[in-house]
Amino acid sequence: MSLALKVLSFFFPELCHSCGNPLKPEESLFCAECRKSLKRVRVYCRRCGELFSEELPSWLEERELFGCKFCEAEKVYLDRVFLGFRYAEPISQLIERAKFEGDFVLAYKLGRLLRLALPSLPFDFDLACAVPLSVERLRERGYNQAELMLWGYLGKRPKSNPLRRVKHTRPQTELSRKERLENVKSAFSVEENVAGLKVLLFDDVMTTGATLRECAKALKKAGAREVVAIALARA
Helix, strand or coil: CCHHHHHHHHHCCCECCCCCCECCCCCECECHHHHCCCCECCCEECCCCCECCCCCCHHHCCCCECCCHHHHHCCCCCCEEEEEEECCCCHHHHHHHHHHCCCHHHHHHHHHHHHHHCCCCCCCCCEEEECCCCHHHHHHHCCCHHHHHHHHHHCCCCCCCCEEECCCCCCHHHCCHHHHHHHCCCCEEECCCCCCCEEEEEEEEECCCHHHHHHHHHHHHCCCCEEEEEEEEEC
16 A cells, blocks of 8 residues: 555545444455455355355355256356355445446445455456446446446456447346346357456346356357356345
């Protein structure tokens, strides 16, 4: 951290969104103690992100469960999925602010928060990119919140994004699961060379996973060797 930032953080410390106590420089949005109370997603299929029953025994929480009825029946194009928090308060409120209230700094801080929850991923990647917005939505919002979250998560700006959204789609939150699948079908294209690359694909919220799977499909068809998805929250 630069001297200027250290001075600013000393005189104007960022406060925890939960308890109001000053945050340490390495913390983001929540102090270490309050971060423990945030709801995490722990029991899910690590291949497609499908949630398993909450009634599963607690000893399964930290085990990596690969394969479920969904990804065994469908071609998901994803090789692995990592999920951060449940889409519940206070995380859901912060994401809504970052998306719809112009708080782009908050989007970056949410990415930093995810880094504290998932400090290291057990794989290397050649390229990291966020799910792109359509030109219309990007113009309306002014920024891609998922890209800023990815920036915060990586601690540096992503070099480039090979993905382009070529179809302006309806917001997924308005649709049923079947409609979501149809809504994003063929919505993405790849405009850079990704042949043989391992790609880290980021999105802010995963609901059915349709968007992430469609992005992964475009990347795989363009020659990507592996696509690993990470989402800040799971609805």
